[in-house]
Amino acid sequence: MNKILIITGPTATGKTSLALKLACLFGGEIVSADSRQVYIGFDIGTGKDIPRRALRKESPLGVFYEIKGVKVWGYDLVSPKEEFSVAQYAEKINRIIKEIQGRGKLPILVGGTGFYIKAVIDGVATAIIPRNPGLRQSLADKTPDQLFENLAQIDASKAASLNSSDKKNPRRLVRAIEVAMWKLDNADRGDLKTAKESCDALFIGLNLDNDRYEKILRKRVIERLRKGLLREIKVLLKKGVSWDSQAMSSLGYKQWRGFFAKEKGKKETIESWYLAEKKYAKRQITWFKKEKRIVWFNPESTDYPESVEKLIQKWYKKGYAEKN
């Protein structure tokens, strides 16, 4: 069966460096599962660990980097001026993964965007339903209550199935309406199914003790500044990337908007960025708690990374035994 290794967990737990190590060990290739590393030019702030001498190569499947002899996919998928979505991500990445497996290599999906990982591994049934800009435009000014009413008229059962939080979430409601409308227009297609061939996936999760995040996240923020984040943002702005773009809604970027507008001080900006990182890590943990397939490790424990390697070794070998 096609194997895929997943390395995930909240931000700043050392996923990439573990992945690099494992890739060397098992002859794998890295595939980024990160909703921000897909943007060209968003490097320092998104933590693309690209050494200066890394090779950037083109291939029919898109660009990849070669870092310490390991291929890294999933960076630089689109221009930061474009909109992007899970569906696009999953489509591109599934193709890449297949290709890696075809060459007999182990794909290592690495990243903290839980939804993206889920989309790749399990598929998303409604992914084929595209955006409807006109519809979105026409719904833009509606209140959540109005949107909910609207949805209830088109698809009562979907409306009824929403939880109390999503009922008040305009973005989700708009998409739900979009999906409902599409289904109405495409009734002949029947029910949507997630066409996903099963694969043998091993989920590794990295998580620190709660009280360690503060220190590590503060360090990260300072480090990224030192690496030239501000310069990176300036370049992006010069190239015409808008503050309102999806890409610029990223952590470590959007916080600087006020600073560049001379409305906020540097210190204040850094503080709010740090806090945002902390909250983000929490949200990620909330998501991952539900993912029961993950086997968790603490990168600061004494038997790390040996214990991880052992587990993967076992899982990886099992496949070979089956094959031969």
Added chain:
RNA sequence: GCUGAGGUGGCGGAGCGGACAAUCGCACCAGACUGUAAAUCUGGCGGUCGGAAGACCUACCUAGGUUCGAAUCCUAGCCUCAGCA
């Protein structure tokens, strides 16, 4: 020392006699999530009991007072800030 402003929950900041355990924002805690997911959204947030409705207790610098009733009015004290000396 004089003059003016002010002291409210972890912080910022409303309230200025009853409807106040105290709007709101931040932080914090918990959660949702099927084409924006580093996005978006929800709930909680003095204490005790309760699933909840609710009940009770302790609260708006301190001490007195006025009042049926005070975070809100009065007096004194302490402290902070701004201006003048």
